[in-house]
Structures are given as structure tokens and as C-alpha cells.
Amino acid sequence: MKLLVAVKRVVDYNVKVRVKSDHSAVETAGVKMSMNPFDEIAVEEAVRLKEKGAVTEIIALSAGVTQAQETIRTALAMGADRGILVETEVALEPLAVAKLLQAVAKKESVDLVLLGKQAIDDDMNATGQMLAALLGWPQGTFASKVEIADGKATVTREVDGGLETVELQLPAVVTADLRLNEPRYASLPNIMKARKKTIDVVKPEDLGVDVTPRLTTLSVAEPPARKAGIKVPDVATLLDKLRNEAKVI
Amino acid sequence: MVSLVLIDFDDTGIKQPARSAVAAALKLGEVHALVAGAGVGSAAQAAAKIAGVTKVLVADDASLGHALAEPLAALIVGLAGGYSHLLSAATASGKNVMPRVAALLDVQPLSDISDVVDADTFVRPIYAGNALATVKSSDAKKVITVRASSFDPVAAEGGNAGIENITVASVPCISRYISSELSKSERPELTAAKIIVSGGRGMQNGENFTKLLDPLADRLGAAVGASRAAVDAGYVPNDYQVGQTGKIVAPELYIAVGISGAIQHLAGMKDSKVIVAINKDEDAPIFQVADYGLVGDLFTILPELEKSL
Numbered sequence: 365m366k367l368l369v370a371v372k373r374v375v376d377y378n379v380k381v382r383v384k385s386d387h388s389a390v391e392t393a394g395v396k397m398s399m400n401p402f403d404e405i406a407v408e409e410a411v412r413l414k415e416k417g418a419v420t421e422i423i424a425l426s427a428g429v430t431q432a433q434e435t436i437r438t439a440l441a442m443g444a445d446r447g448i449l450v451e452t453e454v455a456l457e458p459l460a461v462a463k464l465l466q467a468v469a470k471k472e473s474v475d476l477v478l479l480g481k482q483a484i485d486d487d488m489n490a491t492g493q494m495l496a497a498l499l500g501w502p503q504g505t506f507a508s509k510v511e512i513a514d515g516k517a518t519v520t521r522e523v524d525g526g527l528e529t530v531e532l533q534l535p536a537v538v539t540a541d542l543r544l545n546e547p548r549y550a551s552l553p554n555i556m557k558a559r560k561k562t563i564d565v566v567k568p569e570d571l572g573v574d575v576t577p578r579l580t581t582l583s584v585a586e587p588p589a590r591k592a593g594i595k596v597p598d599v600a601t602l603l604d605k606l607r608n609e610a611k612v613i
Numbered sequence: 614m615v616s617l618v619l620i621d622f623d624d625t626g627i628k629q630p631a632r633s634a635v636a637a638a639l640k641l642g643e644v645h646a647l648v649a650g651a652g653v654g655s656a657a658q659a660a661a662k663i664a665g666v667t668k669v670l671v672a673d674d675a676s677l678g679h680a681l682a683e684p685l686a687a688l689i690v691g692l693a694g695g696y697s698h699l700l701s702a703a704t705a706s707g708k709n710v711m712p713r714v715a716a717l718l719d720v721q722p723l724s725d726i727s728d729v730v731d732a733d734t735f736v737r738p739i740y741a742g743n744a745l746a747t748v749k750s751s752d753a754k755k756v757i758t759v760r761a762s763s764f765d766p767v768a769a770e771g772g773n774a775g776i777e778n779i780t781v782a783s784v785p786c787i788s789r790y791i792s793s794e795l796s797k798s799e800r801p802e803l804t805a806a807k808i809i810v811s812g813g814r815g816m817q818n819g820e821n822f823t824k825l826l827d828p829l830a831d832r833l834g835a836a837v838g839a840s841r842a843a844v845d846a847g848y849v850p851n852d853y854q855v856g857q858t859g860k861i862v863a864p865e866l867y868i869a870v871g872i873s874g875a876i877q878h879l880a881g882m883k884d885s886k887v888i889v890a891i892n893k894d895e896d897a898p899i900f901q902v903a904d905y906g907l908v909g910d911l912f913t914i915l916p917e918l919e920k921s922l
């Protein structure tokens with residue numbers, strides 16, 4: 365069984381982003397970039413499924429600028445077998461990425477696609493669901509547990525009230541939530557080995573996908589700052605403030 | 614221009630975020646509501662009373678019983694023709710189904726909007742709420758999830774919408790509901806609570822949540838939340854998590870106890886009206902957003918607080 369895992373290059377989660385002074389976007393020049401943390405969890409799950417023998421080959425795909433190769437290398441170092449970069453300078457939206465993944469999933473005849481549930485840059489939380497729709501496959505979003513057996517995926521999902529378990533007929537799409545696993549650090553030998561693994565580079569046109577954005581960003585602004593508060597010396601003062609100043613209790 | 618809002622509900626009734634989604638849709642024009650599920654008679658009645666809703670579409674069918682994305686998306690796509698905007702609250706269910714609907718309509722969805730500028734233009738937080746993007750969609754139809762904490766919910770009562778039953782076409786069954794493990798609590802829900810008391814890694818274990826935070830929450834009529842660290846460590850279940858990837862809340866009062874204030878946590882609560890932080894580290898970033906900060910050991914402060922209320 366072949367597995368496709370999608371990885372996005374994003375501003376590292378530790379970076380406090382700044383809005384550009386012309387309000388056109390968030391500053392990404394000279395900022396540390398990393399694999400989207402949820403995608404790291406997806407890669408880890410893929411590798412564990414392979415280690416368990418449920419999966420025979422893992423293809424890691426990233427769509428975006430040339431440097432997204434580094435993100436694919438990280439996935440290869442974690443245990444993916446080969447990579448595909450869909451190279452483009454266009455700022456891709458989830459719909460376009462879902463179409464690119466759809467084309468590759470079909471071409472490679474994969475049985476399972478794993479993605480992070482959301483990217484921490486655009487916070488869209490959409491690509492996995494959209495990919496499942498385009499393929500006509502079932503979806504297991506926000507997964508905290510995945511089991512593969514007998515042509516089915518049993519997925520436990522994090523929902524508003526707690527947890528929900530669904531059974532999906534393979535092929536299927538699963539998106540990873542935070543508690544699915546704890547991603548490994550790639551070991552030095554595996555990082556070396558990853559350098560020898562292949563990354564195929566294709567263009568959206570090669571896959572027959574139109575990636576023209578549907579959304580235009582008119583402006584990007586800083587959220588309103590909270591006014592600085594005060595420190596209170598003790599519980600009595602705190603309660604007095606909450607009762608008589610803020611009037612919230 | 615008419616919008617269709619997918620209504621979130623459970624055995625206890627219509628969820629407050631659904632009424633926030635209606636509030637957002639009303640900024641665009643006329644609003645119809647969709648109640649889909651199995652045995653949804655009382656939810657449909659309740660939806661007809663939501664202020665501002667002029668029509669309720671009811672899809673009552675066994676296949677829709679657990680709001681599985683596959684049949685629910687197919688249903689919504691079938692109804693989409695008559696609507697300019699399709700909306701849902703950005704709840705777990707809305708986030709699960711609406712992008713699927715969008716892809717089937719070849720539309721780029723607008724996730725988690727925090728404001729409506731006009732029929733094509735919306736504001737949405739990006740980068741964990743550290744920036745607000747104003748985006749204009751060129752798609753003919755818009756598919757939207759709504760950040761409930763950014764829109765005051767419309768009243769649950771006051772409307773008098775007509776109810777229309779719709780037939781549900783059968784779709785191939787490729788997914789199946791197995792089971793749920795839902796947290797049970799007498800306390801208000803996080804996304805509807807006026808006061809939230811949240812605990813972090815500083816709580817040290819689940820027992821301390823029960824012993825120290827729960828009684829305080831009960832005194833205040835508050836909901837209990839948590840940081841990711843507290844959930845990951847197993848102190849409390851996943852549905853307690855507040856933050857970029859958990860629940861987004863904006864109560865009147867948010868009390869953060871033993872939470873450092875990572876950007877991903879702030880993303881979920883920094884729009885609260887009043888924030889109180891209790892932390893023994895006076896340099897903890899949570900104090901930068903707190904209206905009232907109390908530096909000290911939570912194990913002495915919490916019992917004192919509960920006693921003094």
C-alpha cells in the first residue's frame with residue numbers, strides 16, 4: 365500500500381510574525397522556516413505505519429517555492445522514501461494544493477493520503493477535506509489515532525465534545541491533530557541517507573492543474589493591541605478590581 | 614442574495630456558535646438555516662425561532678445521523694444552487710464539512726472569518742491571530758466558516774421561520790460512525806461561557822484540576838479550559854484545549870492559571886474582555902495580555918481565591 369504525505373514550508377512556530385509596513389503581507393524575508401508542525405505529525409504517522417508493515421512506500425509532496433525541497437528532505441530524513449516538489453512561485457491556496465495532490469494521488473495510485481489538519485501560517489484547515497472531496501474519498505479529520513486493517517482506516521477524531529471514532533473505506537484522506545503522535549528527530553545517519561533519496565520536480569502545468577488564486581489579499585493588519593494591565597499584590601485586591609472596576613463577577 | 618447557515622446542535626439544543634454564524638450571515642442579507650441529522654424535529658423547531666432566520670430547511674435521515682462529512686457535504690452541495698453564501702460556525706463539525714462542500718463546488722473556502730466587509734470581502738485571522746487579513750473572493754459562491762467569538766450571537770428566540778422538509782438523496786456509504794467518547798459536565802460550554810478558568814502545565818496533574826480549579830469554576834459559574842500542555846500531559850480531555858488549534862473563546866472573564874502564554878494559547882483567548890493571569894513567574898508572557906496579573910504560587914492563591922468569593 366502506497367501512502368502520500370503532504371508537507372508545507374511555513375514560518376517556524378516559534379517566530380513572532382510581523383506585518384510588513386505596507387500592510388501587504390506578513391514579513392517572511394530572513395525569517396526561520398520549518399515544516400508545518402501538523403505535517404511533521406503526519407509524516408511521523410506515515411513512518412510508523414510503514415514500520416508496522418501497513419504501508420510499503422511513503423511519498424512526501426510539497427508544493428511551493430524551490431526551497432520547499434528542504435521541507436521534503438526533512439520528511440525523507442524522518443523516513444519517507446521519495447519526494448515530489450510541485451514547484452511554483454504562485455502563493456498557493458488550499459484548493460490549488462488539493463488539486464495538485466489529487467493529480468499525484470491518482471497518478472501514483474496511493475491508498476492513503478496523510479496531511480496536517482491545518483497550516484500554522486494561513487490557518488485555513490481545509491486542504492485535506494478538499495482533497496477528499498475531489499477524489500471522492502472519505503475523510504478522517506483531526507485524527508488522534510489511526511489504525512489500518514482489512515482495507516479500512518479506523519480514525520479517532522478530536523471533536524468539540526471530546527473524541528469520535530469513524531471507519532473509512534480505503535482509499536481515504538486523514539488529517540493529523542496534535543495528539544496523534546510525537547514526531548521523531550531525524551538521526552544524523554538518516555539525514556545523510558535522505559540526501560541520496562530522489563526528489564522529482566514537476567510544475568503545476570505538468571499535472572494539468574490551474575493554480576490561479578481565488579482570493580485577493582487587500583490588506584494585512586496587526587490585530588488591535590491589548591492595553592497594558594496591572595499587577596495586583598494579593599487576592600483581595602484582585603477580587604476588588606474584578607468586582608468594582610471590571611465588574612465581571 | 615440569500616445565505617444558508619448550517620446549524621450545529623446536539624441533544625441539548627442549538628449550539629451558541631450557530632447563532633453567531635447566523636449573525637455573520639445577516640450582515641449579508643436574508644438567512645435560511647439548515648438542520649440536518651436523524652430525528653431532528655425539536656432542533657428544527659428551535660431553529661425556526663432563531664432571530665433573523667426566515668426559513669428552515671430540514672433534512673431528517675438516518676444517513677445524516679452523526680454529521681459525517683461525506684453525506685452532509687453532498688446534501689449541502691445539492692442545496693447550494695439557491696444560495697450566494699454557504700456558512701457554518703467554525704466548530705469541529707463546520708470545519709470538517711464546509712471545505713468538502715467548497716471543493717465540490719470548485720470554490721476556495723473562507724475559513725474562520727472574524728468580520729464581514731461586503732458580500733465578497735471578509736476579514737480572517739492568520740498566523741495564530743497575529744495578523745488580520747482582509748481578503749476578497751472572486752468565486753461566484755462563497756463557502757465560509759465563522760469565528761463564533763467574533764460575532765455576538767443573535768437571540769435564540771424571536772424568529773418565526775417557516776419549516777420546509779427536504780428529501781435526502783442516498784449517497785454511497787464510504788464512511789461509518791463507530792463511537793464517541795464525550796466529556797460530561799454540568800458546567801457551561803467553553804464556547805458559550807461568560808467566565809472561563811483555565812489551567813496549564815503549572816497545575817501539575819489532573820487531580821489538582823479537580824481539587825483546585827473545578828471548585829473555583831463552580832463558584833463563578835465558569836467553564837474550565839486548559840492549555841495544550843495540560844491536555845497533552847493527560848490532566849484533562851482534549852476538548853478543554855483553548856488556542857490556535859483548540860477552541861477560540863472570548864468570555865467576559867478569562868482566568869489563566871499556571872499558563873505561560875505561548876502565542877498559540879493567546880490565539881485562543883486574547884479577545885476576552887478581561888484577562889486575569891496567575892503565575893509564579895513574573896516575566897511570563899501571559900502578563901503582557903493580562904488586565905490583572907497576580908504573581909505567586911497557584912497552590913496558595915487558588916484556595917484563597919475560592920474562600921474569598
Ligand SMILES: Cc1cc2nc3c(=O)[nH]c(=O)nc-3n(C[C@H](O)[C@H](O)[C@H](O)COP(=O)(O)OP(=O)(O)OC[C@H]3O[C@@H](n4cnc5c(N)ncnc54)[C@H](O)[C@@H]3O)c2cc1C
Nearest residue numbers: 813814815840841842856857858859871872873878893911
Ligand atoms: C502547532 C502548534 C499548535 C499549538 N496549539 C496550541 C493550542 O491550541 N493551545 C495551547 O495552549 N497551546 C498550543 N500549543 C503549545 C504552546 O506552544 C505551548 O507549548 C503551551 O501553550 C504551553 O502550555 P502551558 O502554558 O500550560 O505550559 P508552560 O509553557 O510550561 O507554562 C507553565 C506555566 O506555569 C507556571 N507555573 C508553574 N508552576 C506554577 C505554580 N505553582 N504557580 C503558579 N504558576 C506556576 C510557570 O511559571 C509557567 O509560566 C501549540 C504548539 C504548536 C507547535
